[in-house]
Amino acid sequence: MGTSSKTEEETRRRAHRFGASPPLTIGVEEELLLVDPDCGLVAEAEAVLEGIAPERRKAVSTEIFATQIELKTGICEDATEAAAELAEVRRAVAATGARLMGSGLYPAESGEPALVEKARYLPVKQDLVSLLATPPCGLHVHVGIPDPETAVAVANAMRHHLPLLAALTANSPFRDGADSGMASARASVVRSYPRFEMPRAFRDYEDFLRVADQLIAAAGVEDYTYIWWDVRPHPNLGTVEVRGMDVQPRPEQNAAVAALIQALAAKEIDRPGAPGLTREAIEESYYQAGRYGLEARLMVDDHTAAPAAEVARGTLAEARPYAEQLGGAGAFEELDRIVAEGNGADRQRRVHGERGMAALLADLAERTRI
Numbered sequence: 001m002g003t004s005s006k007t008e009e010e011t012r013r014r015a016h017r018f019g020a021s022p023p024l025t026i027g028v029e030e031e032l033l034l035v036d037p038d039c040g041l042v043a044e045a046e047a048v049l050e051g052i053a054p055e056r057r058k059a060v061s062t063e064i065f066a067t068q069i070e071l072k073t074g075i076c077e078d079a080t081e082a083a084a085e086l087a088e089v090r091r092a093v094a095a096t097g098a099r100l101m102g103s104g105l106y107p108a109e110s111g112e113p114a115l116v117e118k119a120r121y122l123p124v125k126q127d128l129v130s131l132l133a134t135p136p137c138g139l140h141v142h143v144g145i146p147d148p149e150t151a152v153a154v155a156n157a158m159r160h161h162l163p164l165l166a167a168l169t170a171n172s173p174f175r176d177g178a179d180s181g182m183a184s185a186r187a188s189v190v191r192s193y194p195r196f197e198m199p200r201a202f203r204d205y206e207d208f209l210r211v212a213d214q215l216i217a218a219a220g221v222e223d224y225t226y227i228w229w230d231v232r233p234h235p236n237l238g239t240v241e242v243r244g245m246d247v248q249p250r251p252e253q254n255a256a257v258a259a260l261i262q263a264l265a266a267k268e269i270d271r272p273g274a275p276g277l278t279r280e281a282i283e284e285s286y287y288q289a290g291r292y293g294l295e296a297r298l299m300v301d302d303h304t305a306a307p308a309a310e311v312a313r314g315t316l317a318e319a320r321p322y323a324e325q326l327g328g329a330g331a332f333e334e335l336d337r338i339v340a341e342g343n344g345a346d347r348q349r350r351v352h353g354e355r356g357m358a359a360l361l362a363d364l365a366e367r368t369r370i
Contacts, residue, residue, distance in 0.1 A: 017238035039361035043114035051096035065135035078327035079259035086251035104172025104186030104246030142239035148205035163285035171344025183293030259328030263319035
């Protein structure tokens with residue numbers, strides 16, 4: 001490779017869009033299941049996408065599973081705007097005749113997986129082979145960040161909040177018709193995939209680039225967008241993306257989680273103060289959250305673990321002033337309700353225990369409907 005080519009490659013490698021949009025704006029992506037009137041999975045993602053009105057099509061995309069679709073907001077100032085955009089996109093999908101379901105996993109038996117045939121998914125299918133059994137549906141939140149070094153600092157700090165976010169959003173206790181024993185069986189499913197993990201803390205942006213470059217080379221993939229860490233700097237969009245959460249049935253629930261992440265990012269920029277836990281300790285708390293949900297005990301400092309509900313109340317109190325400044329304080333009412341009444345996994349188990357699997361599927365589909 002000549003000097004000119006090396007220079008071009010280095011320029012491409014360092015290109016980013018941090019600062020391109022106003023700081024602390026948010027974007028929300030919700031992965032949802034496609035079901036028929038009887039709440040069975042249907043492999044119609046590409047047909048649904050083709051039926052979307054052209055002005056809404058950029059807000060909808062397929063995933064590797066044909067029984068799943070992703071809905072996306074644009075750049076939003078706050079949770080209210082994000083919830084409204086998600087609702088509008090859901091209406092556009094419903095106008096095609098499609099029915100949606102918001103659950104981290106499909107609770108009943110899902111049968112053989114139906115996959116979308118796209119060039120981007122070829123390396124994924126080659127890597128995952130028989131692991132592609134059921135579509136995991138996540139919630140992804142982007143926060144606009146002003147510069148690369150701040151992105152690394154926020155991503156490093158957000159790792160400490162992943163266990164709490166997982167406990168609040170756990171919404172997949174059932175898999176293949178049986179109770180998995182987990183609050184988030186989705187978390188267990190994606191942990192079997194390559195490059196789905198919590199990353200270590202990075203020293204700086206250069207350290208992030210070095211790790212990403214090595215991982216891209218090791219995996220034989222095109223770029224860092226195939227690195228599905230639970231939180232990652234996203235240079236192409238100029239954001240930090242938080243990914244390690246189950247999707248929720250209601251758009252306002254997903255937007256409320258985004259409001260919390262937005263406020264925590266603002267707090268970290270204003271008053272850096274992550275506790276500095278080791279990756280191993282955070283990973284264990286993360287597992288506990290996926291296993292027990294709001295009943296988990298989560299690490300809060302080097303020597304102390306506390307009940308997830310207690311950690312949630314403390315974190316919400318710390319983040320609330322920032323949410324008020326950013327217009328997201330109202331969304332915290334939904335988070336307060338989850339802490340008081342239980343998360344999605346608790347509701348799924350309650351409905352299933354009272355009325356059975358068919359009622360659970362109907363309840364999820366009805367609550368997802370706009």
